[in-house]
Amino acid sequence: MRKIFLPLTKDIIKSLKQGEMVLLSGLVLTARDAAHKRLFDALKSGKKFPVSLKGETIYYTGPTPNRNGEVIGSCGPTTSSRMDPFTPLLLKHGLVGMIGKGERSKKVSLAIKKYGAVYFITIGGAGAYLSEKVKTAEVIAYKDLGPEAIYRLTVEDFPAIAEVL
Amino acid sequence: MIKIVDSKLITGAVKDLFIKANTCLRPDILSALKSARKNETRPKARYALEVIIKNALIAKKKKLAICQDTGMAVVYLKIGQSLAVKGDLKKAVSNGVALAYKESYFRNSIVNDPLIRKNTNTNLPPIIYTDIVPGNKINIKVVAKGFGCENVSKIRMFRPTDPVSSIEEFIVDTVKDAGSRPCPPIYIGIGIGGTLDKAVALSREAIFRPLGRHNKDKHVAELERSVLKKVNNLKIGPAGIRGKTTALGVSILTYPTHIAGLPVAVNISCHATRTQEATI
Numbered sequence: 001m002r003k004i005f006l007p008l009t010k011d012i013i014k015s016l017k018q019g020e021m022v023l024l025s026g027l028v029l030t031a032r033d034a035a036h037k038r039l040f041d042a043l044k045s046g047k048k049f050p051v052s053l054k055g056e057t058i059y060y061t062g063p064t065p066n067r068n069g070e071v072i073g074s075c076g077p078t079t080s081s082r083m084d085p086f087t088p089l090l091l092k093h094g095l096v097g098m099i100g101k102g103e104r105s106k107k108v109s110l111a112i113k114k115y116g117a118v119y120f121i122t123i124g125g126a127g128a129y130l131s132e133k134v135k136t137a138e139v140i141a142y143k144d145l146g147p148e149a150i151y152r153l154t155v156e157d158f159p160a161i162a163e164v165l
Numbered sequence: 166m167i168k169i170v171d172s173k174l175i176t177g178a179v180k181d182l183f184i185k186a187n188t189c190l191r192p193d194i195l196s197a198l199k200s201a202r203k204n205e206t207r208p209k210a211r212y213a214l215e216v217i218i219k220n221a222l223i224a225k226k227k228k229l230a231i232c233q234d235t236g237m238a239v240v241y242l243k244i245g246q247s248l249a250v251k252g253d254l255k256k257a258v259s260n261g262v263a264l265a266y267k268e269s270y271f272r273n274s275i276v277n278d279p280l281i282r283k284n285t286n287t288n289l290p291p292i293i294y295t296d297i298v299p300g301n302k303i304n305i306k307v308v309a310k311g312f313g314c315e316n317v318s319k320i321r322m323f324r325p326t327d328p329v330s331s332i333e334e335f336i337v338d339t340v341k342d343a344g345s346r347p348c349p350p351i352y353i354g355i356g357i358g359g360t361l362d363k364a365v366a367l368s369r370e371a372i373f374r375p376l377g378r379h380n381k382d383k384h385v386a387e388l389e390r391s392v393l394k395k396v397n398n399l400k401i402g403p404a405g406i407r408g409k410t411t412a413l414g415v416s417i418l419t420y421p422t423h424i425a426g427l428p429v430a431v432n433i434s435c436h437a438t439r440t441q442e443a444t445i
Contacts, residue, residue, distance in 0.1 A: 021209065034282070064230045064272040073270055074230035079313050079346045101313070102346035102405065123213055123404045124313065124348035125437045127233040129220035146284050147233075147272045159216065161209075161406060 003157070007055045008097045013118050016162040023157040024120070028059045028099065032078050034148040035141075040086040043093060050141035051150060053090055057097030059155075062147040063137070064127070072137040072153070074127030077101040080119070084108045091115040099160055112164050120160035133158040168245075168301040170445060172252030175303070178443050179261025182307045183238060184269050186439040187230050190221040193375040194352070194413065194438055201350060201403070201410040210408025214350075217403065217436055228269065231437045232348075235271035236309030238262040238291035239369075245300035255293055262291045274312075294366075302444050306373060309439040314347035320365060323427035329388065332357070332429050337395045339431045340412065345405015348435035352376065353396065353415045356430040358422040368432035371416040373440050380417055389415045403436075 004012060006026025029051060031039065042049050060080055064073030080100030088111040096117045101124040112119055134153050141150040202214040224231040240258050266273060266288040275289065276282040319339045323332060336355065356367025379386035393415045402408025
């Protein structure tokens with residue numbers, strides 16, 4: 001399996017083939033429903049924005065809390081299509097990668113192509129296995145959302161399949 | 166003879182059941198996943214099953230949640246009519262849920278109000294169903310239901326004259342529409358008959374049946390086999406990356422119904438189907 005180092009560049013994305021299995025290493029952000037809604041509302045209203053999306057990859061997950069001495073709890077992918085209403089605007093603001101599970105809407109697939117981005121899927125329901133691929137985790141925004149806060153993760157050899165690009 | 170059970174015992178049992186459900190994959194599911202791995206020929210499908218099996222082993226060893234969506238807690242109590250509970254039964258159940266999620270660092274996934282949506286930070290409240298049965302024992306069944314698969318579950322009210330083939334079509338279409346969202350390979354619980362709510366209740370109860378067993382009614386067992394075959398012909402495959410195993414099993418429960426109706430509920434449950442039960 002090919003190793004891909006984040007952040008994703010245009011060249012890396014161009015080199016990916018649909019259905020290719022890769023191992024991702026580097027920095028990702030986490031965000032799911034509630035964080036997406038807040039990010040979307042902030043972008044729409046021109047309010048202060050807690051993170052830059054430029055060149056970023058978002059992993060759709062809401063982990064279980066970490067126990068003493070552990071980096072993170074169980075952290076598998078959540079259903080990506082719930083983020084579909086918010087995704088085109090995030091892509092417009094520089095998002096280039098997404099990791100989740102399940103199909104995307106036609107509108108999102110077109111936006112992914114338009115902005116030269118990529119959507120990866122990973123193995124749903126494998127939260128314990130995937131937690132071992134996370135080396136650091138830190139909440140960087142929306143702490144009040146608990147499991148739905150935005151985390152900055154460092155992943156290493158995180159398995160993913162290029163699904164839409 | 167009336168037996169008295171201290172509610173503290175119920176709290177302890179509920180807590181243990183939710184911890185076990187969320188960290189130890191059911192042995193029937195684990196063995197079905199292993200058989201599926203042998204049966205798959207596509208390398209990607211085998212890889213996905215390999216990861217899912219490894220995930221279950223890591224979760225058990227580390228006492229870590231199988232899936233980060235540790236679910237909404239649903240508790241079914243069958244209470245013997247000759248049993249009396251000392252203390253507050255429903256509070257005892259809630260306390261058991263809260264303790265399990267807090268002590269095991271499970272995710273708190275419940276919001277206080279479906280429209281305002283503020284996390285309760287305790288995973289409370291649970292959903293509690295009670296039933297009165299003969300005897301002096303209490304049977305506790307729990308489900309930690311994740312919403313990836315809950316969101317793709319469906320119900321339809323058929324005409325009583327609709328052919329069985331249309332029911333099959335509905336189930337297969339439901340699985341097809343769900344695609345990879347419910348974390349396949351899935352376990353499909355189906356309730357046929359009763360009323361709207363009864364059909365859903367049956368579809369829930371159905372997934373407690375160990376995989377590999379069939380309904381005792383021959384015509385229903387045949388339907389289970391036929392649906393499973395058709396669903397697996399969809400080739401959605403493990404984790405939705407195409408393959409032979411879209412579902413591990415189909416479990417149907419039926420109930421008498423009205424002359425004017427034929428309710429069918431399809432309860433889709435992920436490969437991390439988390440159910441446990443105990444009797445006190």
